[in-house]
Amino acid sequence: MSTTRSGPLGPRRPGSGPGFATRLLIAQSLVLVAGALTTWLVAAAVAPSIFYEHLRRAGVAPLPAEMTHVEDAFASALLISLAVAVVAAAAMALAVTWYFSRRMQRAIGAVAEAGGEIAAGRYAAPVPRPGLGREFEQLTTSLSQLAERLDNTEITRRRMLADLAHEMRTPLATLDAHLEAIEDGVRVLDPPTLTILQDSSRRLGRLAQDISAVSQAQEGNLEIRPELLExxxxLQAATLAAADSYRAKEVTLLDTATVQATVQADPHRMGQVLSNLLDNALRHTPSGGTVTVGAYLQHPWVVITVHDSGEGIAAEHLPRIFERFYRADASRATARAGSGIGLTIAQALLDAEGGRISADSDGPGTGATFTIHLPTLAR
Known part of the structure; x- marks a missing residue:
C-alpha cells in the first residue's frame, strides 16, 4: 500500500522534491547571501564614522570637494574589497559544500539502497560504511546488526515451520488413516481405535502447547511468578508426579537428594522443567533401567542432576541437544510421543529463572546426565 503526503499543491509522493545535495547547496547559498548583506550593512553604518574619526585625530581638515573625493575613494575601496572577499569566500564555501554534499549523497544513497534490500528480504546485502564520522558508523553498524538478526529470525522461522510440519505429519497421518478406515468399514470405532485417535489428538495439542511455551520463553514474554521453594x-513433587509413568514402563526412579537449600523460582515453571527432564529420561531408558534424581550445593548454586542409565548421547550431538526439534536418532523419533522441544523448553525456562542447564554423556550406551544450576538463597 503506497502512502502520499498532502502539500499546498496537492498530494506529494514520498521521495519527491530536490535531493539532499541540492537542499544543502541552497541552504549554504542562503547563508552566504545573508552573510554578505550583513557585512555590507555593518560596513556602511560603521566605516564612515571610523574613517572621519581617524581624520579628526590626524588633524586633517579637507575642503568639501576633497571630502567628496575622499568619501568616493573610500567607498569604492571598501566595496571592491568586500566584493572580492565575499566572492572568494562564497566560491570556496560552495566548492567545499558541493564536495561534501556529493559525498554524503553517495554514502546515504548506498545505505538507503542497502536498507531497501533488507526491506525486500535480502538480508545478506552488505551495508557500506560511509566514512563520514561516528554517527554514520553507528547507523551502518545498527543496520547491519538488524539485518543479521532478521536473517537469523527468518532462518529460524523457516526451520521451525519445516520441523513443525514434520512433527505434525505422523499424528495427522494416523488420524487420517484411521478415520478413512472407519469410513470404509475396515475398522470400527472400538476402544483400541478410539485410544489411537485420542493419542494422536493429544500429541497435536501437546505440540501446540510446547511451541507456544518455548516461543514465549525465548522471546521474553513468559510470565514468571517467583516464590521461595525448598x-x-x-524434587519430591516432581518424582511423585512421574511415578506412575515409570512404573508402567518398569523403570526405577530414585530420588537421592538430601540437600537443604532454598531457591527463588516459579514453582509451576520449575515443575515443568523437571517434568520435561524426567519424561525425556524415561523415553530414552529401556525397561529395567534406572533414573536417579540428585542435588547438592555448590555456592552460590544449588545443582540438580537427572541421570539415566539409558541410550546415552554421542559427543557430536551434545552441543545441539537443546535445539528445537533436534533428535540424535531421527529414525526412532516417530515411535516416541515427545514433541521434540521438551529440552528446549527446559533451557528457555531456566534462562528466564536466572539458571542454566547442561547435558553430559560418555557416549552411546552409557546413559546421560542433565545438570541444572539455580542460584540458591542462604537458609
Missing amino acids: VDKL
Whole structure:
C-alpha cells in the first residue's frame, strides 16, 4: 500500500522534491547571501564614522570637494574589497559544500539502497560504511546488526515451520488413516481405535502447547511468578508426579537428594522443567533401567542432576541437544510421543529463572546426565 503526503499543491509522493545535495547547496547559498548583506550593512553604518574619526585625530581638515573625493575613494575601496572577499569566500564555501554534499549523497544513497534490500528480504546485502564520522558508523553498524538478526529470525522461522510440519505429519497421518478406515468399514470405532485417535489428538495439542511455551520463553514474554521453594520438596513433587509413568514402563526412579537449600523460582515453571527432564529420561531408558534424581550445593548454586542409565548421547550431538526439534536418532523419533522441544523448553525456562542447564554423556550406551544450576538463597 503506497502512502502520499498532502502539500499546498496537492498530494506529494514520498521521495519527491530536490535531493539532499541540492537542499544543502541552497541552504549554504542562503547563508552566504545573508552573510554578505550583513557585512555590507555593518560596513556602511560603521566605516564612515571610523574613517572621519581617524581624520579628526590626524588633524586633517579637507575642503568639501576633497571630502567628496575622499568619501568616493573610500567607498569604492571598501566595496571592491568586500566584493572580492565575499566572492572568494562564497566560491570556496560552495566548492567545499558541493564536495561534501556529493559525498554524503553517495554514502546515504548506498545505505538507503542497502536498507531497501533488507526491506525486500535480502538480508545478506552488505551495508557500506560511509566514512563520514561516528554517527554514520553507528547507523551502518545498527543496520547491519538488524539485518543479521532478521536473517537469523527468518532462518529460524523457516526451520521451525519445516520441523513443525514434520512433527505434525505422523499424528495427522494416523488420524487420517484411521478415520478413512472407519469410513470404509475396515475398522470400527472400538476402544483400541478410539485410544489411537485420542493419542494422536493429544500429541497435536501437546505440540501446540510446547511451541507456544518455548516461543514465549525465548522471546521474553513468559510470565514468571517467583516464590521461595525448598529444593528437596520440589524434587519430591516432581518424582511423585512421574511415578506412575515409570512404573508402567518398569523403570526405577530414585530420588537421592538430601540437600537443604532454598531457591527463588516459579514453582509451576520449575515443575515443568523437571517434568520435561524426567519424561525425556524415561523415553530414552529401556525397561529395567534406572533414573536417579540428585542435588547438592555448590555456592552460590544449588545443582540438580537427572541421570539415566539409558541410550546415552554421542559427543557430536551434545552441543545441539537443546535445539528445537533436534533428535540424535531421527529414525526412532516417530515411535516416541515427545514433541521434540521438551529440552528446549527446559533451557528457555531456566534462562528466564536466572539458571542454566547442561547435558553430559560418555557416549552411546552409557546413559546421560542433565545438570541444572539455580542460584540458591542462604537458609
